[in-house]
Amino acid sequence: MSRLQLHDLQLARGGQTVLEHLDGRFTDGAITALIGANGTGKSTLIAAIMGMLAPVAGSVECRVPLERCAWLPQQLALDLTFPMSVEELIMTGTWPSHGALKGYCAAHYRRGREIMARLGISHLAHRPLGELSGGQRQRALLGRTLMQEAELLLLDEPFANVDIETVDVLMEVLRDMARRGTTIIVVIHDMEQLARLADDVLLLSSGHGRWVSPDALLDHHGGGVPRAPRLPLTFPDASHAGTA
């Protein structure tokens, strides 16, 4: 049973249909790349999955409790003038399940320090968010989702304007989260990044979605990008699986 399923979903923005007849099942503990040209509805679908946009028809069936859902938006609505340090941001990952007013225990702080070390941002622990580079901020935000122990993680173009080293760190952490069972959906435009990361692909185009295999897609785009060995691919719904 998949934690996240789409049932004949139709979504609209400003009175215009953006996507329709969208079906499928996201594989638990897999990384699904959400791809498509600008304006095809990737961010719109993410908003619907997060419950921030009501469907025109059909439904999103999500079995993950809200406190275990994490979302990194494309354009960050983070108030960078807010006086919060990297460590403080990461600690807020405990809020959805633990509450904002209870304070933190020693185990929370220990875990926060482990997460910062893993993401290579220990030296930035006390740096205000407004003084971070884009890549440092992405590391800190991913750290917050690790603190949250997210079961469903939605990332809207997390690698945009991020250097290679940071992409490597973020990808390694994401792959590890998926291995531990987190269902991850990531909007990607770069085929090489897709080759390295994606187990499944949902391609949006002309108002519709199509599940495609990463290998078929990469062959279609000329292939040649070495892929790390992975578990066999599983399709969210065989009746909707196709090739690029």
Ligand SMILES: Nc1ncnc2c1ncn2[C@@H]1O[C@H](COP(=O)(O)OP(=O)(O)OP(=O)(O)O)[C@@H](O)[C@H]1O
């Ligand atoms: N708030 C809004 N009001 C009206 N139309 C919108 C709104 N937000 C998005 N749209 C329209 O909905 C469509 C889908 O937009 P969306 O942001 O989901 O695309 P996207 O695939 O994420 O694109 P990108 O790759 O550029 O991020 C576009 O035609 C866009 O112009």
Ligand SMILES: [Mg+2]
């Ligand atoms: Mg978008």
